[in-house]
Amino acid sequence: MKKLSIIIKGTAFSVVTFAVLSSCMVRKEYERPAAAVDEKLFRTDMLPQDSTSIANVSWKEIFTDPILQAHITKALENNLDVRIAVQNYTFQTQSINTQFGQIIGERRYVNQFDITATIGWEADLWGKMKSQQKAQLATYLGTLAAHKAVKSDLVASIASAYFQLLTYDDQKRIIEETIKVRENNLETTKALKEAGTLTEVAVQQSEALVYNAKSLLIDIDTQIQLLENTVSMLMGEPSQTIARSSLRSQSLPESLALGYPASLLSNRPDVMQAEFNLMNAFELTNVAKAQFYPTLKLTGSGGVQSVDIDHLFSVNSLFANVVAGLAQPILNRRQIKTNYDVSLANKETAYLNFRKSILMAGKEVSDAIRVFSVQDSFIDLKKKELDSYKKSVDYSQELVNYGMANYLEVLNASVNSLNAELNISNAEYSKMKAAVDLYQALGGGWK
Numbered sequence: 001m002k003k004l005s006i007i008i009k010g011t012a013f014s015v016v017t018f019a020v021l022s023s024c025m026v027r028k029e030y031e032r033p034a035a036a037v038d039e040k041l042f043r044t045d046m047l048p049q050d051s052t053s054i055a056n057v058s059w060k061e062i063f064t065d066p067i068l069q070a071h072i073t074k075a076l077e078n079n080l081d082v083r084i085a086v087q088n089y090t091f092q093t094q095s096i097n098t099q100f101g102q103i104i105g106e107r108r109y110v111n112q113f114d115i116t117a118t119i120g121w122e123a124d125l126w127g128k129m130k131s132q133q134k135a136q137l138a139t140y141l142g143t144l145a146a147h148k149a150v151k152s153d154l155v156a157s158i159a160s161a162y163f164q165l166l167t168y169d170d171q172k173r174i175i176e177e178t179i180k181v182r183e184n185n186l187e188t189t190k191a192l193k194e195a196g197t198l199t200e201v202a203v204q205q206s207e208a209l210v211y212n213a214k215s216l217l218i219d220i221d222t223q224i225q226l227l228e229n230t231v232s233m234l235m236g237e238p239s240q241t242i243a244r245s246s247l248r249s250q251s252l253p254e255s256l257a258l259g260y261p262a263s264l265l266s267n268r269p270d271v272m273q274a275e276f277n278l279m280n281a282f283e284l285t286n287v288a289k290a291q292f293y294p295t296l297k298l299t300g301s302g303g304v305q306s307v308d309i310d311h312l313f314s315v316n317s318l319f320a321n322v323v324a325g326l327a328q329p330i331l332n333r334r335q336i337k338t339n340y341d342v343s344l345a346n347k348e349t350a351y352l353n354f355r356k357s358i359l360m361a362g363k364e365v366s367d368a369i370r371v372f373s374v375q376d377s378f379i380d381l382k383k384k385e386l387d388s389y390k391k392s393v394d395y396s397q398e399l400v401n402y403g404m405a406n407y408l409e410v411l412n413a414s415v416n417s418l419n420a421e422l423n424i425s426n427a428e429y430s431k432m433k434a435a436v437d438l439y440q441a442l443g444g445g446w447k
Contacts, residue, residue, distance in 0.1 A: 011221045027131055027290070030282045032275070033351060037280060058371050062252075062439050067245055070160045071235060075158050078236030122378040128290035135283035144275035149269035154234065156440040160433055166247040167429035168224045174421050179213045182414065185211055185397070192401065202407040208416060242373045247428060252435050267443025274350075274357040279348035281343070291336045332417060361441065368438035375431035389417035 004312040060069055187207040192198040392413040400407050 002105040020238060027128075027286045028282075030134075030279050033278075033354075057198050059159075059439070062435070063159050065162075065250060068159060069245055071162060071231065071242070071332055072155055072158045072271060074237075075154055075235045090399065120283055121223070122366070131283040131286035131290070135280045138279040138283065138427045142273045142280065145269045145276060148434060149273065152269055152440055152443070156242075156436050158231065158234055161227055161234070162242075162244060163247075163429055163432040163436070165227055165231070165244055166223065167248065167425050168220055168227065169244070170247040170428075172220045173218065174418070175217045178418050179210065179217065179419075182206065182210045182213055185224070185410070185414070188397075188401075189407070197403050198400070198407055201354045205407065205411055211412060213418070250432060268357075268361050268441070269443070271354075271357045271361055274354040278347070278350040280356045285340070285343040285347050288302045288336070288340040291339065292333070292334035334359065335390055364441040365438065368434050368441050371430060372434035372438055375427055375434065379424060379427045379431070382427055384426060386417065386420040389413055389420050393417055 063069060063072065186203070186206040186209075189198055189203050193200060193203050228242045230249065231242050232239045393410065396409040396413050400410055
């Protein structure tokens with residue numbers, strides 16, 4: 001008997017040792033695929049790299065306008081206040097054809113009260129349970145990353161819409177000033193016609209320019225109201241006028257530090273979510289592979305059950321069940337093989353999505369860098385262009401007054417002057433929008 005006990009213990013020790021060693025061979029640890037991450041994720045030929053990235057900076061330090069900050073805060077609060085309550089209700093009735101139904105001879109609706117507890121234990125011989133745990137953790141972290149992405153998008157949307165409203169306000173000011181100038185020019189043209197210097201054609205052309213500017217004013221007012229409705233919706237409020245400052249009062253950082261390319265991996269929520277999905281698929285592959293090997297399980301359940309709540313805690317209401325077993329997959333091996341092949345395909349899909357998210361992140365950063373870095377030069381040239389057009393308007397108008405030029409030159413110069421001034425306003429918005437895009441592309445401050 002003693003010899004038999006020693007043999008059993010030795011066999012058990014061998015099984016455990018084999019299981020531990022096999023576990024190391026079956027389960028693999030996740031490692032970030034080097035092929036998915038290039039050393040140079042975005043173009044930096046326009047701006048130098050810096051170890052301090054705006055991806056780590058709160059949006060309040062980038063968007064310093066207090067009115068804008070209040071709008072963003074309100075939008076985030078309304079978004080976070082959304083709660084979904086899920087209620088489950090279960091109803092059960094017995095079939096007449098069951099043993100219980102045959103005894104009572106009719107369909108009855110029975111209230112059954114029970115308190116049940118189940119406990120299970122499985123030897124994690126092949127690392128399956130550890131992989132399942134890590135897969136679930138990756139799913140949870142992916143959900144958190146997705147939530148961060150929603151908040152980042154919301155902040156960017158509010159900031160972009162706010163800057164667009166300021167641009168519309170500035171353009172409205174430009175159009176209103178243009179209307180006054182053109183109305184004065186119309187009166188001057190009428191006076192010159194009376195003096196015989198110009199014809200009715202010039203008067204009609206001057207009047208057409210006034211109507212054109214007034215139509216632009218109606219259009220810009222419409223665009224303002226539509227955008228205010230959009231911002232109201234983002235803040236979870238009925239459509240209303242949106243409080244705001246002015247375009248000229250805005251200030252952005254003189255330079256935006258990008259940080260190392262790895263910041264795209266540690267800060268961008270969509271990239272984080274894509275990698276968590278890859279980690280989940282990787283661990284599920286480990287789980288599927290472990291299904292090829294035997295499983296040792298011990299399951300127990302127990303509790304109290306009664307159709308009468310007064311006897312629920314009676315000794316007669318107690319029940320228990322214990323099941324132990326060692327399962328070796330034999331008959332369903334083909335199904336396990338298919339599940340494993342599917343898990344490999346899912347892992348490859350997750351890898352491709354991760355790689356795609358990395359490339360998209362690099363593209364968005366590169367695009368924003370380009371637009372942000374050239375806007376100052378572009379605006380400077382547009383201001384010089386505007387100055388030349390304004391001088392052209394003054395010179396051509398003076399020549400017309402002395403009958404030395406065609407009034408068409410005045411009209412062309414006036415139209416070009418208005419377009420150049422509107423272009424400057426659009427360029428200033430483009431720079432602010434590029435700052436928003438770059439901030440969001442680097443992670444939106446939701447590390």
